[in-house]
Structures are given as structure tokens and as C-alpha cells.
Amino acid sequence: MLKVANLVKRFGGFTAVNDVSFEVDQGEIVGLIGPNGSGKSTIFNMLAGTFPPTSGSIRFEGRELAGMMPHRIIHLGIGRTFQIPRPFRRLSILENTAVAGFYGQSHADRAGAWSAARDALDLVGLPTDPDSRVDTLGAAGLKKLELAKALATRPRLLLADESLGGLDDAEMDQAAVMLRRIREEMGITIIWVEHIMGVLMRVVDRVMVLDHGELIAEGAPSGVARDPKVIEVYLGRGADDASEAARRGAGQPA
Amino acid sequence: MALAIAGVLVVAAIVGLPPYPLHIMIVILIWAFTYTGWSLMGRFGLVSLGHGAFMGIGAYVTALLWNYGGLTPWLGIPVALACAVLLAVVVGYPCFRFRITGHYFALVTLALSEVVRQTIIATRDHTGGSLGFTPTPKGNDDTPSIIALQFDEKETWFVIAIVVWLAGLAIWRLVDRSMIRYALDAISEDEDSAAAAGINVTREKLKITMISAVMTALGGALYMQYQLFISPDTVSGIAISLQIVFAVVTGGIFVQLGPTFGAVITLLLAEILRVQIGTDAVGLDNAIYGIALVLFIIFLPKGILGSLIDRFATRRG
Structure with missing residues (x-):
């Protein structure tokens, strides 16, 4: 349904989103998470057309959205x-x-x-x-x-x-x-964008984790929550978020 | 309400009013129509200080086509209105597309009204410049009144003014009851959020600007046809643009009869000052307007009529 390929967004010399690609299928609930400043909002705004990507393509049902x-x-x-x-x-x-x-x-x-x-x-x-x-x-x-x-x-x-x-x-x-x-x-x-893992992990079919403008993990919530890279991102910069994720997240099936 | 007022006016005309009150009422009605046109934009936060430009185009294009091309105002006015729409798009599109809003929009339009005034003055060989311009009288080659749109009887003008004024109020009401009102209210609050509701912000703003420009240009053309004399200072420029804003803010920008009310108050005030004090105090009315405008914006932002209606509504509720 939605196909994002090699999406890049630079603000001046700062690269907010760096070569992100993903797909979303009909009927899915997909979570897009990451700490503050990881590029979620930038991706969101490009999908919604608030500003165009620097490069890359966003195709929705076969139509190109970039720049619309x-x-x-x-x-x-x-x-x-x-x-x-x-x-x-x-x-x-x-x-x-x-x-x-x-x-x-x-x-x-x-x-x-x-x-x-x-x-x-x-x-x-x-x-x-x-x-x-x-x-x-x-x-x-x-x-x-x-x-x-x-x-x-x-x-x-x-x-x-x-x-x-x-x-x-x-x-x-x-x-x-x-x-x-x-x-x-x-x-x-x-597509549900969120910066805390919490309740999101119990609802979504699939989760994508962003850090520093790059997609670092993607998959079922249970797997992603155990991914060392994800744990590092969340433990490294926000122990509260990570412990909450552990408490309320993948451990309890919805 | 509006129809009742119109009814009373028509009866008054039939009974027979002396020419002077009749003249004042015709002028008030034509201006009220123009003010209503401005308020269509103003109420949505699109504060234009450039409507003198549209008025000037309506008046001068019609008059020039008549004098130099012999074109009847019945065709000249539509051409003039088309020119006003063209100008509205040329100025409005970039403003709206690139989100020039609020004070910046007011500044751009302020420049616009002066550009048109200066253009009229600069082309003095054709427009008479600051000295003004007189449309060729119909009597010169026995053109029928109806073709020249020049009438000797004030009663005829009175009826025309009432019809046009009522049409203006009808347009106001039509806008007020259509979805475009919600869209423009939404746009005036938050353009991003409006776009997220699927509103084509540029297009909706252009629509209302074009309607407003057409009405203002028509007001200018009718004023010219009635007075049979125009000068850059009476139908264009910053002074006229500000006069429009003064009157609407005074009367009430958010209510249907607000601009009309504003026209009655400001034009009567100007007339009384002119008659009572005469030429000793030229510009006194403008000074009073200036002070009044400041006071209104601070203490009565909904204008006189708007505030009265509010007070009445709360007492009832």
C-alpha cells in the first residue's frame, strides 16, 4: 500500500532522515518509534506533505507523493x-x-x-x-x-x-x-508514531525503530523489544522509557 | 431586517425625498456595498489595505473604455471586473501560495493600492492624472441613458443602489451559509491544520479574494457612473483603502449589516463635519476616524453593530 524508498531529508548540513526504506501493507498497524530527535516526525511530515524529501520516493497505491x-x-x-x-x-x-x-x-x-x-x-x-x-x-x-x-x-x-x-x-x-x-x-x-514504547507495543502488528535518522530495527514487537540495538538506544538515552517498555510492553500479550 | 430597511427606503423614495438626502443615501448604499465586499475577506483575517486598487480599476477602466472606445458601461463594467479579478489573482496567488499572511499580507496590499493610484497619476495624458477624469456626458451625442448608464433622476440611481446593496448582502449571506465559511475560518486559525482537513488553502483564499475584488470594483464603477467624476484620491490609493477598513471595523466586521452600519456612521459624520465646519477643518473627519479606529480595535473589536447584537443575544439567552 505504502512504499517508501531511500528517503533522505537534510536541513542545511544536518541529516534528519538518512536513507530510510520501508513498506506498509493493507490492514496493518505499524508503529514507528524512536527517541526524541530520531527523525520520526520528519518522516511523518514528509508522508503528510508538510515538506518534500531531499531525495527518495514515497509511493502510495502506486502514486508518487514526494513534493505533493x-x-x-x-x-x-x-x-x-x-x-x-x-x-x-x-x-x-x-x-x-x-x-x-x-x-x-x-x-x-x-x-x-x-x-x-x-x-x-x-x-x-x-x-x-x-x-x-x-x-x-x-x-x-x-x-x-x-x-x-x-x-x-x-x-x-x-x-x-x-x-x-x-x-x-x-x-x-x-x-x-x-x-x-x-x-x-x-x-x-x-502508521502510529510514538516516542515511548509502552502501550504501542501491545497494539501494533509490526514496529520500526529509528535512531539518528536511520532505521535500526524492524519486526514483531516481541522481537524488537529484545533487540540489543533497541535496548541500547532506549537504555542509553532513557532508562525510564526502556523500563516502562519492559513493564508494559511485549511481556503482556494484548 | 435588510429587506425591511430596503422597503422603508423605497417607500421614502416614492413619497418623494428632497435631492440632498436622496444623494446621501445613494452614496451610502454604494459604499455600503463596497464595504460589504471588503468584509467578506476581512472577517477571515485577510486584512487587505489594497481595496482602493480594485475600486480604482472598476472606476477608471469603465470610464476609459467609455470615453476612448465608446464602449457602453454594460460591457465596460464586466471588462473592468475581469481586470480586478486578474489583479486579485496576480497579487493573491503568490501571497497565498507562499503563505504571506497577517501583517505581511496587509503590507503587500497596502503597496498595491498605491501602485494603482500612482499608475493613474502617471498616465495623466489619458486619465487626467490628479486633476481627475470626467466620463463623456450622454448628452454629447444623444446616447440613450440606459446605454450610457447615466441617469438624470436621482430616483433611478436610488433604485439601482438599493438593488446592488441587497445583492451584496445576499452574497454575504450565501458565503456565511456555505462550507467555504468553515474552511476560511479554519484557514484563518491554522493553515497547516486546515490543509490536513483536505482544504486547498490557496484556492479557498483566492476564491474569496476574487469575490471581494469584483464587488469592490463594481462599487467603484457605480460610484463613477453616479458621480460622473473621479480622481485618483476619491476611488483609489491608501486613503480610500483605509476608509474602507475604518468603516467596516466601526460598524462590525462579523455581522451582515455591520459594513452598512459603518457606512452610515462614517459617511454621515464626514458629511456633518463638512457642512458644519466647512473647509476650516479639512481632514478633521480623518483625524476623528483615526482616533475612533484605535478606540474601536481596543474596546469594541466587534464594532458597534456586532457588539449591540452580542449584548442583545446574551440578554435574551
């Missing part, structure tokens, strides 16, 4: 969320989602947009009435709204910049269950 405008990528069937939620505060919760439903496809109809918005809000568990304001939402609610907006564009591939760091354990579990449901019920393929 962000809204065109959305129209092709790739939805995205933002790590820090970016709602439109002048619009209500329903309007936020409906505008994504309407403009998320190149030829949408109004009625369809509003019903897609209600469906998406229902799924994530947010109010569907026309008057609920964005200001009433907390951190978890804003993340749900981010997800609802992305779903309203009716994607086949969802790029979830989740970063559940700000949420408590219950909210993290809820978010993880949500992503699973989205895959199961709507058949949407998901």
Missing part, C-alpha cells in the same frame, strides 16, 4: 493527526469535523460531510450536537477530536502522530483500543 501539496495527499486517502492537537477554536466540535468531511475529498457533498462528521465523532466518543464547543475538551478530548477530523476525511491510511505522553494510563489504553477499533471496524491501515 498536503491537501492533495489527504484527497488521495491519507488522513493525519497532529502531535499537539490543532483544532479550529472558532468552530464547534461538529463543525471542526464536518469541514474535514467536506474538504477531505475532492468531490464531497454537504449532507455526506455532516453525516461523516457525526459517524466519526460517535466512533471516538465525542458529542455530535451542533453546539458543543472545542473549549470544553481536555487533553484526551482534543486528541479524540484530532482523530475524528482525520477519520472524517475517510482515509484508507491513517498517519497517527499520537504521542500519548500527556495522557494517564487509562486514557492511553483507551487511545490504543480506539486505534485497534479503527483498523478492525473501518479497515483503515495505520
Whole structure:
């Protein structure tokens, strides 16, 4: 479904992403993890069209995405969320989602947009009435709204910049269950970007680990969590993350 | 509401108003239409200080085609509107594509309005420069009024002004109730997030800019046809651009009748000052506007009408 080949991104003299290649198949949930500054967000932004790669190719269902405008990528069937939620505060919760439903496809109809918005809000568990304001939402609610907006564009591939760091354990579990449901019920393929291993390892089918802009490990969560290179990256720079991974991660099957 | 006002005005015209109040009302309605056109962009944070450019093009292109080409305004105005759209795209596209927003957008458009004014002055052999320009009167070769779009009776102009003004309000309402309003509200808050919702940011901004430019140019053309005299300072340049902004901010940028309300207040104020104080205080109205603008932006950012409606709504709710 998605085929990334030899992706490189340089900012001036700094190489943020160095020759990364990977594929994602239809129906998978793939985790993309790595410590801060490892290049996850850069890859994410190139997939979403925020900026073009320096070189390399990104093919989605056979189409080249490199250099395409962000809204065109959305129209092709790739939805995205933002790590820090970016709602439109002048619009209500329903309007936020409906505008994504309407403009998320190149030829949408109004009625369809509003019903897609209600469906998406229902799924994530947010109010569907026309008057609920964005200001009433907390951190978890804003993340749900981010997800609802992305779903309203009716994607086949969802790029979830989740970063559940700000949420408590219950909210993290809820978010993880949500992503699973989205895959199961709507058949949407998901790339989940995260910097802590934690709950992600119990949900994804496959995980890719980035460090210094390079892919250092890839495979099933249980195998990757035991990979010496991964342990070194996480133990070396964040013992907290690694111990949490061990505590909540591959040891407990989902 | 708007229709009720229009009804009262029409009755007033039929009953027969003296020419002077009629003249004031015609001028107010034409400007109100122009202001409404500006507010379509302004309400979404697209603060243009260059609408004098579109107005100048509407007025001068129509008048020049009439005088030098004998082209009836019925065809001249569409040509002028097309020129305004072309200018809107030429200036707007790079601004929107390369994300020149906020203050920088205001600066670019500020330059635009001055470029058009200077162009009119520089081509004085054809446009009369600073001395102004008078469209050839229809009487010179007995062209019918309707072809020349020149009418002796103020009542005719009054009806035209009302129709155009109502059309402006209708366009405002159409935009307000369409999905483009949500898109532009979203864009005005966060362009990246809007793009992630699938919105073609450049295209949606261009659309509203083109609509706004057309309305402003039409306002300029009608003003010219009515006054039968234009000068660079009355239909273009920074002063006119700022006058538009003043009026809309005063009246209320987010409500349908806000620009109209702003037109009534500012034009009446200017007229009263002119009549009462006369030429001793030329520019006094501008000084008052300047002070008022600062006060409004600080204390009443929704404008007079917008704040009144808010207060009314909260008292009800």
C-alpha cells in the first residue's frame, strides 16, 4: 500500500532522515518509534506533505507523493493527526469535523460531510450536537477530536502522530483500543508514531525503530523489544522509557 | 431586517425625498456595498489595505473604455471586473501560495493600492492624472441613458443602489451559509491544520479574494457612473483603502449589516463635519476616524453593530 524508498531529508548540513526504506501493507498497524530527535516526525511530515524529501520516493497505491501539496495527499486517502492537537477554536466540535468531511475529498457533498462528521465523532466518543464547543475538551478530548477530523476525511491510511505522553494510563489504553477499533471496524491501515514504547507495543502488528535518522530495527514487537540495538538506544538515552517498555510492553500479550 | 430597511427606503423614495438626502443615501448604499465586499475577506483575517486598487480599476477602466472606445458601461463594467479579478489573482496567488499572511499580507496590499493610484497619476495624458477624469456626458451625442448608464433622476440611481446593496448582502449571506465559511475560518486559525482537513488553502483564499475584488470594483464603477467624476484620491490609493477598513471595523466586521452600519456612521459624520465646519477643518473627519479606529480595535473589536447584537443575544439567552 505504502512504499517508501531511500528517503533522505537534510536541513542545511544536518541529516534528519538518512536513507530510510520501508513498506506498509493493507490492514496493518505499524508503529514507528524512536527517541526524541530520531527523525520520526520528519518522516511523518514528509508522508503528510508538510515538506518534500531531499531525495527518495514515497509511493502510495502506486502514486508518487514526494513534493505533493498536503491537501492533495489527504484527497488521495491519507488522513493525519497532529502531535499537539490543532483544532479550529472558532468552530464547534461538529463543525471542526464536518469541514474535514467536506474538504477531505475532492468531490464531497454537504449532507455526506455532516453525516461523516457525526459517524466519526460517535466512533471516538465525542458529542455530535451542533453546539458543543472545542473549549470544553481536555487533553484526551482534543486528541479524540484530532482523530475524528482525520477519520472524517475517510482515509484508507491513517498517519497517527499520537504521542500519548500527556495522557494517564487509562486514557492511553483507551487511545490504543480506539486505534485497534479503527483498523478492525473501518479497515483503515495505520502508521502510529510514538516516542515511548509502552502501550504501542501491545497494539501494533509490526514496529520500526529509528535512531539518528536511520532505521535500526524492524519486526514483531516481541522481537524488537529484545533487540540489543533497541535496548541500547532506549537504555542509553532513557532508562525510564526502556523500563516502562519492559513493564508494559511485549511481556503482556494484548 | 435588510429587506425591511430596503422597503422603508423605497417607500421614502416614492413619497418623494428632497435631492440632498436622496444623494446621501445613494452614496451610502454604494459604499455600503463596497464595504460589504471588503468584509467578506476581512472577517477571515485577510486584512487587505489594497481595496482602493480594485475600486480604482472598476472606476477608471469603465470610464476609459467609455470615453476612448465608446464602449457602453454594460460591457465596460464586466471588462473592468475581469481586470480586478486578474489583479486579485496576480497579487493573491503568490501571497497565498507562499503563505504571506497577517501583517505581511496587509503590507503587500497596502503597496498595491498605491501602485494603482500612482499608475493613474502617471498616465495623466489619458486619465487626467490628479486633476481627475470626467466620463463623456450622454448628452454629447444623444446616447440613450440606459446605454450610457447615466441617469438624470436621482430616483433611478436610488433604485439601482438599493438593488446592488441587497445583492451584496445576499452574497454575504450565501458565503456565511456555505462550507467555504468553515474552511476560511479554519484557514484563518491554522493553515497547516486546515490543509490536513483536505482544504486547498490557496484556492479557498483566492476564491474569496476574487469575490471581494469584483464587488469592490463594481462599487467603484457605480460610484463613477453616479458621480460622473473621479480622481485618483476619491476611488483609489491608501486613503480610500483605509476608509474602507475604518468603516467596516466601526460598524462590525462579523455581522451582515455591520459594513452598512459603518457606512452610515462614517459617511454621515464626514458629511456633518463638512457642512458644519466647512473647509476650516479639512481632514478633521480623518483625524476623528483615526482616533475612533484605535478606540474601536481596543474596546469594541466587534464594532458597534456586532457588539449591540452580542449584548442583545446574551440578554435574551
